[in-house]
Amino acid sequence: MNDSPRRKELTRLAAQLFVQEGFDRTTVRMLAQEMGIKSGSLFHHFRDKQEILAVVIEEGTQNALALARQALERSDPEPLARLHALARAHLETLLTDRNAHVVALYEWRRLDVEAREHLTHLRDAYEQLWNEVIDDAITAGLVKGERALVARFVLGALNWTVRWYDPDGARQPEQLADELVTMITQRS
């Protein structure tokens, strides 16, 4: 189908409900009510319930990928600066576009096979950015460890923030990113 503005808005609402209730417990009737239409009308915008999930996750991932690339382009080419930039970009999308990413993290397994394959490619592209940046950081002696493991540990630490981060708290996403980089980099 298309990507009309109406559909964008519906997707945003769906993401919110999926976070609140979980994908399986969110009924098409709940979705429709939140959108101010009847449950039957929902299938004019989306082929089926699964597609809504796929669209929510796709949009979040595309967004993250775009922001990460932008951040790297604008960054100082020094390995440490790039590491900071990518970590900040990651946390910023994660915590502002939070709903979509929580859904991506928690409901990934509910995607059907085709959607999962498509989105896996997107996610791989995103992780490739991390691999490069971390490779450089290790080569420069900033970080100790194997690339593959470091990347996974770092992404784990960052993604885990959606579980405890309080947006109303005093701390900004950037500060979190800097703290993480501090933790894993060696004193020069």
Next chain:
Amino acid sequence: MNDSPRRKELTRLAAQLFVQEGFDRTTVRMLAQEMGIKSGSLFHHFRDKQEILAVVIEEGTQNALALARQALERSDPEPLARLHALARAHLETLLTDRNAHVVALYEWRRLDVEAREHLTHLRDAYEQLWNEVIDDAITAGLVKGERALVARFVLGALNWTVRWYDPDGARQPEQLADELVTMITQRS
């Protein structure tokens, strides 16, 4: 209810199904079939479906807590040794008792209020162990950062392993734990 050996076995099977299908998509009929009984008989062992989830998570958490305490008791009292010991214990339970922990991580929100409160206390007790160990590591100058943030980053990195770790791969859980500790500790 009790904690008969039969119930233990049923719990183990339930955990496996919950991981495969997710809690909501796992029907009582599926559970019963996997257990070799009819769906009605299931409610002789568990009050309702929710209770099965609670029991699965409780058992996993109790196990992790016991193992962590044991590991700390046996460990050399040096901060670095304790950090290693706790990380190893964490990954060992996480990856051997994997099903229960995946359920705990993914289906926590499906718990009803009472169960969630009870299990939150258990989890807090577990995290308290981490807080102490990390506090000592920071004081000893092994790790840079704030205690609260370091603990959350480390737990995130460790828990994330359930998403990518391949038990048939060459790497042992202990090695992973050591790699993580290497990454976050400062060269002496």
Next chain:
DNA sequence: ATCAAAACCAAGCAAGCGCTAGTGTAACTG
């Protein structure tokens, strides 16, 4: 003013859901 496309609605189907009621039976317990 016209008319196609887009958006919506009322009604409901077929399937599946968690759970209950009532019964049978074999194994323990006094």
Next chain:
DNA sequence: CAGTTACACTAGCGCTTGCTTGGTTTTGAT
């Protein structure tokens, strides 16, 4: 041996689910 308990069964109730159908209204370009 009578009584109790543990465990399983059959049958199905009441309800919700995702989705379809067939038709109506709204919108916007010409």
